Amino acid sequence: MTPHFLIVHHSFTPKDLPANQAENSFNNTHKNRGFPVSSMGWYVGYHYVIYGNGELRQYRGDKEIGAHCKEQSMNFQSLGICLSGNFDTEIPNPLQTETLRTLLQQKSAEWGIASANIYPHRKFAPYKSCYGTKLADDWARNLIVSVNPINQGENRAVIIKKQGEPALYILEGNVALPFGVDFTTYQQDFGGATVVELASFEFAKLKISVMKIVKA
Ligand SMILES: [Zn+2]
Structure with a gap:
């Protein structure tokens, strides 16, 4: 598949859960729900998870279908990015936000995805609060709009x-x-x-x- 959307989720588990423990829990839960195994050997339905310490881990290739948003065939045309945490009750660690910003910049450039096509899960699944009621619908999208520093290092405009x-x-x-x-x-x-x-x-x-x- 070719991704045309970037869909951001929260895990609903506490963000201070250690990465290995949270990862194990996601993999087992998603395996039990019958999610397909990825070419990388994981059952985790998201392509990427950003843990509470800001660490990014990948579970599915960008061209592999996901198992994170069944509405509107989104599993066949989007990348699923999950922030570990419950943003109904807490907010992301700044390290998580920075990792997300970098990932959204990279993936939007790599796949030619407009920031207008970056959405919280709830946009497609209105019965869910995902990525959390404490974060506005345009929170993720705005991470790469108008707040970008121009120079990412020397001459990386x-x-x-x-x-x-x-x-x-x-x-x-x-x-x-x-x-x-x-x-x-x-x-x-x-x-x-x-x-x-x-x-x-x-x-x-x-x-x-x-x-x-x-x-x-
Ligand atoms: Zn979600």
Whole structure:
């Protein structure tokens, strides 16, 4: 399968549970529920779990179907990302939030998924509170919108593409600087930097600066 959505969950178990213990519990519970084993040998239905200490572990390949959201065939077109914790009663550890932000940036760029397609589980399963009532529907999505630092290290600029437009922008704080080349040319000339595609309503939150050409 090709993922088109990123669906974020909470585990409903306490976030301070040690990773190995929580992992064992997820694997056994999901095995007992009849979830299919992954090519990596796990029954855990999520592709990724972020534990209370911020550690990321993978259980399914990105192209393998998941077992985390049966509504609207989402298991066949999304990556399931679970934060260990019960966010009806607690909030994520900042280490978890940072790991999630990085993972969402990577996966949205890798699979060309707009941040508008990052959802809490409850969006598709309204009878659930998942990823927790303490977190707003746009909490996960907003981790990679308008709060991105521009430079991820030396010259790793975050490149913004507005959905439906060929133009590219470089994000500096919440200011979008026109990049002066179109997306196709960019891909040919400057491979490597992260490209994040924003829906129009998200793009509208950014300030647009005067025209400025920036070298990659
Ligand atoms: Zn869920």
